[in-house]
Amino acid sequence: MDGFIFDIDHFATHDGPGIRTVIFLKGCPLNCVWCHSPESQGFMPELLYTASKCAGCGACVEACPQQAHVVSQNTHKLNRSRCEQCGACAAACTRSALKMSGTLRDASSIVSQAAAYRVFYEQSGGGVTISGGEPLAQPAFALEIAKNLHLEGIHTILETSGMGIWADLKKFLPYVDLFYYDLKIFDACRHLQYTGVLPDIIQSNLENLSRQTRQIVIRMPLIPGYTDHEENVEEVYRFMRKLDLRQIHLLPYNASSQAKYAWVGRDYSPGHLEQQTQKALQSLVLLAPKGIEASVITG
Ligand code: SF4
Ligand code: SF4
Structure with a gap:
C-alpha cells in the first residue's frame, strides 16, 4: 500500500507523550490561511x-x-x-x-523505519503519531500504517482535522490508542472563510467519534485574530462539554512557519502576527469550565 508523505520526524516531543516518530502524510482538504506547513497542503510532490x-x-x-x-x-x-x-x-x-516535498512510500517500509526507534518509545512512554497534511485524505494508506503499528505493539496517535468520511475514520478505532482532533473555529462562516470548508463534517465526525471512544484530545491552534478570541475558545469548550470530552491542548502561535511560505513561492496572507503573551494564554486556560483540562503545549 503506497501513499505520499512529506516528512518523517524522529525524536519528536510535542506530538504526543514521550519520544515519538511523526509521519506526515501529504495533502489536506483544508486551506487554512495560517497553515504552518504550506508544503503539506498539495497532494502531489512539490518543489x-x-x-x-x-x-x-x-x-x-x-x-x-x-x-x-x-x-x-x-x-x-x-x-x-x-x-x-x-x-x-x-x-x-x-x-x-x-x-x-512529497515522496511515494510503502506503508510497511514506513512502519519498519519507525519501529527501529522502539527502544526510545519504550523508555519514554512514546510511540508514533500519524499526522499530515490530513491522514484521512489518504485513508487506506493511513489505515495500513496504523494497522501495522498496532501489530508491532507501538502506541499510535492519529492526528486529524476530522475533515474526512466517517466510514473511514471509524476504521481506525481498533488500531489507534489516542486521537488528536483539531478544532479551529466554531462559527461556520468564519470557518469557511479562513479554512476553505464548513465545519459541519468535522463537528459531526467528532460527535460520532466521541460516542465510540474516550481516547480523544482536542488540539486547538491559537492564531492571533483568527482562532484565539475568547468567544471562539469558549464555543469549543462548550462543544467539548456537550460531547463529554475532557482534555484540550491549546497550541500557541508560532511565527516561524511564515518562512516556509517562501519555500513554496507563496505569500503568507495573514502577514505579521504577534505571538500571544503568557498572560493571554493563561486567561484562555482559565476559561475552561470544570471537568475540562486545558493546557498550553508549546511546540
Ligand atoms: S524546476 Fe520543475 S520542471 Fe525544472 S527540473 Fe525542477 S522540478 Fe523539474
Ligand atoms: S545551489 Fe542554487 S544554482 Fe546551484 S543547483 Fe542549487 S538552486 Fe541551483
Whole structure:
C-alpha cells in the first residue's frame, strides 16, 4: 500500500507523550490561511526552494527540461510557472537549496523505519503519531500504517482535522490508542472563510467519534485574530462539554512557519502576527469550565 508523505520526524516531543516518530502524510482538504506547513497542503510532490542555501552554481539550469531556472551573476531565479515538478533540479542541487516535498512510500517500509526507534518509545512512554497534511485524505494508506503499528505493539496517535468520511475514520478505532482532533473555529462562516470548508463534517465526525471512544484530545491552534478570541475558545469548550470530552491542548502561535511560505513561492496572507503573551494564554486556560483540562503545549 503506497501513499505520499512529506516528512518523517524522529525524536519528536510535542506530538504526543514521550519520544515519538511523526509521519506526515501529504495533502489536506483544508486551506487554512495560517497553515504552518504550506508544503503539506498539495497532494502531489512539490518543489521547495531555500534561497539562503543557494550557491549560484547553475547545476539546476543544466538539469531543468523546462528552463525554469536562470542564474546570472551568481543570482538564481526560479520561474515556477514553467515548473512541472519533475524533481531533476532538486537531484542536481548539491546545496539542498532545491528539494522535492512529497515522496511515494510503502506503508510497511514506513512502519519498519519507525519501529527501529522502539527502544526510545519504550523508555519514554512514546510511540508514533500519524499526522499530515490530513491522514484521512489518504485513508487506506493511513489505515495500513496504523494497522501495522498496532501489530508491532507501538502506541499510535492519529492526528486529524476530522475533515474526512466517517466510514473511514471509524476504521481506525481498533488500531489507534489516542486521537488528536483539531478544532479551529466554531462559527461556520468564519470557518469557511479562513479554512476553505464548513465545519459541519468535522463537528459531526467528532460527535460520532466521541460516542465510540474516550481516547480523544482536542488540539486547538491559537492564531492571533483568527482562532484565539475568547468567544471562539469558549464555543469549543462548550462543544467539548456537550460531547463529554475532557482534555484540550491549546497550541500557541508560532511565527516561524511564515518562512516556509517562501519555500513554496507563496505569500503568507495573514502577514505579521504577534505571538500571544503568557498572560493571554493563561486567561484562555482559565476559561475552561470544570471537568475540562486545558493546557498550553508549546511546540
Ligand atoms: S543547483 Fe542549487 S545551489 Fe546551484 S544554482 Fe541551483 S538552486 Fe542554487
Ligand atoms: S522540478 Fe523539474 S520542471 Fe520543475 S524546476 Fe525542477 S527540473 Fe525544472
